[in-house]
Amino acid sequence: MNTMTETAQLAAADPAASAAAGADERAAEPTFRDELLAKGILIDTGENGLYGRSQVFEDVVDRLNVAITHLGADQQPEVLRFPPAMRRTDFEDSEYLKSFPNLAGTIHSFCGNDAGHQRLLRCLDDAMAERDDDRDPAWMEQQQPTRVVMTPAACYPVYPVISRRGPLPQGGATIDVLSYCFRHEPSLDPARMQMFRQREYVRLGSPDEVMAFRQMWIERGSLLVSLLALPVDVDLANDPFFGRGGKIIADSQRQQALKFELLIPVANPESKTACLSFNYHMDHFGVIWKLQCADGSVAHTGCVGFGMERITLALFRHHGLDVKAWPADVRALLWGDTQRVVQDALDAKRGGTA
Template sequence: MEREAAQAELRARLIEAGHLYPQPYQGLWAFGGDFEAVLAGVERQVHLMEPLQGVRQMTFPPFLGEREFVATGYMNSFPQLIGSVDVFTGDNREHRKMVAAKDAGEDWTTYLTPAHLDLVSAPCHATYPMHAGTTLEEPVKYEVSSRCFRHEPSDDPMRLVSFRMREKVCFGTPEAAVEHRELGMRVGPELLRSMGLTIEVEPANDPFFGRAAQIFAQGQLDAGLKYEFVCKVYGDENSGTALGSSNYHNDHFGLDFDVHVPGGGLAHSSCIGFGLERVTVALFATHGMDVSTWPADVRAVLGLSSDEQSA
């Protein structure tokens, strides 16, 4: 089956089963009770990943201040994905004009101004500014989560505009960052396979823009900076979808945020991340729409039992 047809079929099954509820914007969905129960089980397993426990846990808001967002370099590399927040700061007169424009079917958003807040694309981006201008005496490790935004509207239920991600982050010496990435390449696929998913580990090549496209596009593959945990949700005849990844950023964030390690070198970083909705959709695609019929070992891993399923 062609990929587009396979996407439409899976989307229809998820909607019919009450797991997904379409919203009036492409790529936005509401989720049913069973979907959320499975997602909670996935997130719990990411939290319990061995030997990646005992790190500092943090949950971040879905925004970064403009200065911090710009410093991540995301705007230079992925302009097609970014989103920013606009707000109304005018007086009564400006408000009347805005309402009149709305009533006339005109573009009322021209009366809004930037709030200098940008939507987070990955939770790890919020950790690096916390250490700006410092020297890390020893590597710091975080387990972080946030709602994220990437402007790539699609009807594919595996590709959402707003989604949840959980990551394990290491910021410190090059050796510590590489060790963390290597660990992620091993335990990340193991975690997903424990849920009954068929996973392949593949090198990734992100669609960089601007100067980063020249520097990283091929180099990312050659240097093995990013490896994705890929599941063939839409059949072997179609390319797989990444459910997570293990990434080595080199000294990118150390340079951007002026973070060093003892001896004066720039801090290096790596992260292991999972898209929680993606994993959850892959589980329904693999095991079926009725959670009570899933293999007992999968339900046990996710902390589910038939009497816990919502109506």
């Protein structure tokens, strides 16, 4: 099992750098990840990027979800909730593997006969005789791909489901979706989890409708983060496309201003983590799944994604590990009359821009 603290693991990975850092007493200070684990806010499973969550952590996530619901209530979205897996054929159609093959997670199961089961057990016995980490995975040769894969982003199941209904209604559609997602990206950064939750509002409609939706949510997302007393920094961004052609695609994405991110320092004060993203997909998913507007044109899509774990971690980073000591305004938003606080902030914003 991989149960070392971040400080210890970094030292093991680079002894020379660790020795140099040892001259500085600050190098021995626990990291944010170490503090979260020591306090029991996150639970170490022995695998980097895969954590259990404490009751305190989940309570904050739940209350954030309530605030986000009130923030988007006037959009009258259709609420959809999906499991953290989707149809393999829908995943294949999405073209996710063209851009992020290194992040995808497939689901395999044993589909063999008695003889295959015996081979599996023999391989498993051999593996268990080895040390904890890096065991021989030979037993997995008896596994076969299933018809489902891990969901890479909460909005991915939405498009094929809406497509099967036929053309969009007049004015398009807005969907409120929440799902656990998976990305094969093990890291010591607690904000870069392999299994995490995304809350999204997804817009399907004309280009003008989707662009207006994204701008509205850039403003509302920034408003929510301000209410949480966290630093607000929205910047043009791009996805981490894979391979040699990835930089070309990323540059194009930035040039067309298709993606913005709201950045907050989480793991350490010197770096910033994307906690919200605001995306315009143009007609990418509309073409793939033949999504049509009411007038027969290809639907454009966009989404705002809230990284639930990342926002929660940002709160612990900036306000401390004791939620009872968080600023009064933050506690009023999360543990008070959330609907009123959100509505007052929205009304004040509308009044200020009128």
